[in-house]
Amino acid sequence: xxxxxxxxxxxxxxxxxxxxxxxxxxxxxxxxxxxxxxxxxxxxxxxxxxxxxxxxxxxxxxxxxxxxxxxxxxxxxxxxxxxxxxxxxxxxxxxxxxxxxxxxxxxxxxxxxxxxxxxxxxxxxxxxxxxxxxxxxxxxxxxxxxxxxxxxxxxxxxxxxxxxxxxxxxxxxxxxxxxxxxxxxxxxxxxxxxxxxxxxxxxxxxxxxxxxxxxxxxxxxxxxxxxxxxxxxxxxxxxxxxxxxxxxxxxxxxxxxxxxxxxxxxxxxxxxxxxxxxxxxxxxxxxxxxxxxxxxxxxxxxxxxxxxxxxxxxxxxxxxxxxxxxxxxxxxxxxxxxxxxxxxxxxxxxxxxxxxxxxxxxxxxxxxxxxxxxxxxxxxx
Ligand code: GCU
Numbered sequence: 423x424x425x426x427x428x429x430x431x432x433x434x435x436x437x438x439x440x441x442x443x444x445x446x447x448x449x450x451x452x453x454x455x456x457x458x459x460x461x462x463x464x465x466x467x468x469x470x471x472x473x474x475x476x477x478x479x480x481x482x483x484x485x486x487x488x489x490x491x492x493x494x495x496x497x498x499x500x501x502x503x504x505x506x507x508x509x510x511x512x513x514x515x516x517x518x519x520x521x522x523x524x525x526x527x528x529x530x531x532x533x534x535x536x537x538x539x540x541x542x543x544x545x546x547x548x549x550x551x552x553x554x555x556x557x558x559x560x561x562x563x564x565x566x567x568x569x570x571x572x573x574x575x576x577x578x579x580x581x582x583x584x585x586x587x588x589x590x591x592x593x594x595x596x597x598x599x600x601x602x603x604x605x606x607x608x609x610x611x612x613x614x615x616x617x618x619x620x621x622x623x624x625x626x627x628x629x630x631x632x633x634x635x636x637x638x639x640x641x642x643x644x645x646x647x648x649x650x651x652x653x654x655x656x657x658x659x660x661x662x663x664x665x666x667x668x669x670x671x672x673x674x675x676x677x678x679x680x681x682x683x684x685x686x687x688x689x690x691x692x693x694x695x696x697x698x699x700x701x702x703x704x705x706x707x708x709x710x711x712x713x714x715x716x717x718x719x720x721x722x723x724x725x726x727x728x729x730x731x732x733x734x735x736x737x738x739x740x741x742x743x744x745x746x747x748x749x750x751x752x753x754x755x756x757x758x759x760x761x762x763x764x765x766x767x768x769x770x771x772x773x774x775x776x777x778x779x780x781x782x783x784x785x786x787x788x789x790x791x792x793x794x795x796x797x798x799x800x801x802x803x
Contacts, residue, residue: 455751469708476607476693479595485512513594520578525571526629535634535801536570542643548573579616580609584690604695614650634801640785645669652716661723666733670724673703678734711744719752721800723775730783
């Protein structure tokens with residue numbers, strides 16, 4: 423069922439654009455939270471799985487194992503305990519592993535909430551020695567605010583290249599004797615799967631409150647954090663930083679990066695079925711406001727940057743805004759406005775947060791400050 427929406431925002435006062443979005447409440451639209459939980463939500467999730475991100479062949483494997491390979495209780499000048507955990511798994515295609523870095527605040531008197539960054543850059547951006555420091559992961563600040571800071575490298579789950587899924591989690595679990603099915607998982611789904619395995623580890627670590635973890639990522643990492651938060655309802659908070667096309671941005675606006683372009687430049691990110699929608703965004707059975715709505719009733723935060731036209735900031739804002747009806751079913755406020763805020767004026771009054779940062783495509787101290795403020799409202803209760 424399609425609803426006609428007039429999308430007028432402060433950001434685009436000059437033009438009133440009318441696009442048709444699929445009803446965020448599903449088909450038929452859920453009338454109650456019970457209907458949403460029983461039918462609307464699973465159906466919506468399945469549409470994203472079948473047509474966009476693909477189907478992971480496994481959840482938590484029986485073979486999953488955790489080994490602390492490094493521990494330093496005097497990290498960050500004594501403020502934190504560093505642990506590097508090797509998370510390993512095996513399956514029909516062999517074995518693989520990835521490393522999870524955690525810093526927990528030493529002054530904590532009970533298990534701490536935390537942030538898990540899916541790092542789509544290099545190890546220098548999440549340097550466990552802290553010789554290199556980077557806005558991308560201000561671990562000292564996160565710890566000082568009373569949270570665990572954790573991160574892993576997405577490429578350790580599946581290399582970010584169109585290599586025919588021959589490494590990492592794909593090599594271990596993919597069993598497609600004939601052709602790869604159109605709904606087989608792809609790279610982004612494998613990275614999201616890794617985030618859930620990190621959460622499996624948090625559940626075993628008594629210094630961490632695994633029920634209060636925010637998952638976040640930037641750009642392709644933000645597409646991944648949204649998919650992780652949609653699939654795994656153990657994540658208490660989901661944050662999308664400049665995730666753009668097939669992340670937070672509405673596909674039907676066809677602004678910035680388009681579906682055909684992303685599927686050509688990065689054919690390994692999404693499932694085979696997604697290619698059917700190249701140049702045919704209006705035929706997608708879902709749009710990205712529905713991905714955001716899959717977080718309800720848990721909080722979700724979407725952030726854009728003013729000079730990031732490729733990610734369509736307005737499309738990201740509108741997707742966050744149009745998740746509202748699902749939050750309302752739970753008696754909660756979502757973003758609670760259809761007016762795009764001015765740059766650097768965060769909206770954090772409901773269960774959906776949003777800001778437009780002045781500047782370019784990046785994850786910065788300013789973004790983190792907003793995520794920590796939003797976390798104070800939702801993860802510290
Ligand atoms: C490219 C790509 C985007 C992606 C970005 C990134 O620009 O087109 O979809 O978000 O890379 O991950 O940095």
